[in-house]
Amino acid sequence: MKFRLMSNLLVLMGCALLSPTLVWAQAADPAVKKSDSGICHDKTSSSYGATKKFEAFPNLDACLKSGGRAPANAAAPEVVVVKKSESGICHDKSSASFEKTQKFTAFKTIDECVKSGGTLPKK
Numbered sequence: 001m002k003f004r005l006m007s008n009l010l011v012l013m014g015c016a017l018l019s020p021t022l023v024w025a026q027a028a029d030p031a032v033k034k035s036d037s038g039i040c041h042d043k044t045s046s047s048y049g050a051t052k053k054f055e056a057f058p059n060l061d062a063c064l065k066s067g068g069r070a071p072a073n074a075a076a077p078e079v080v081v082v083k084k085s086e087s088g089i090c091h092d093k094s095s096a097s098f099e100k101t102q103k104f105t106a107f108k109t110i111d112e113c114v115k116s117g118g119t120l121p122k123k
Contacts, residue, residue: 003013003080003117007074016101018104029043030054030056030057030058030061031043031057031060032056032057032058032060032062033048033054033055033056033057034051034054034056034057034063034066034068035047035050035054036053036054036067037049038067038068039068039069039070039071040057040060040064040068040069040070040071041054041062041071041083042059042060045071045074047071048071051063065102071120080104080106081093081107081108081109082106082107082108082110082112082113083098083104083105083106083107084102084105084106084107084113084116084118085097085101085103085104088106088117088118088119089118089119089120089121090107090110090113090114090118090120090121091104091121092110095121097121
């Protein structure tokens with residue numbers, strides 16, 4: 001009986017030591033929650049607060065790139081016309097590398113991309 005009481009006490013102490021960390025980790029809500037069903041909810045989503053089981057993401061784009069999808073009532077995502085790759089090359093839809101470029105910054109025009117420090121691809 002003493003052993004069982006002692007082991008229960010140790011378990012409770014362990015929980016008490018860990019729980020501040022768990023509470024602290026959950027205290028800061030992430031910018032985006034990807035639900036178990038794969039829907040990406042940012043703080044403007046009506047389901048953000050109700051989503052309890054989720055994977056956290058720093059932004060909506062990262063969640064979508066991970067395979068998540070936008071909620072059905074969300075506005076349609078902006079169409080990417082120009083992609084500036086991590087190496088700083090601006091690819092529009094006529095570029096052979098447009099579809100291959102996965103990590104990029106989106107721009108509406110090639111001029112905006114170049115003005116941001118990007119370069120045109122070699123032909």
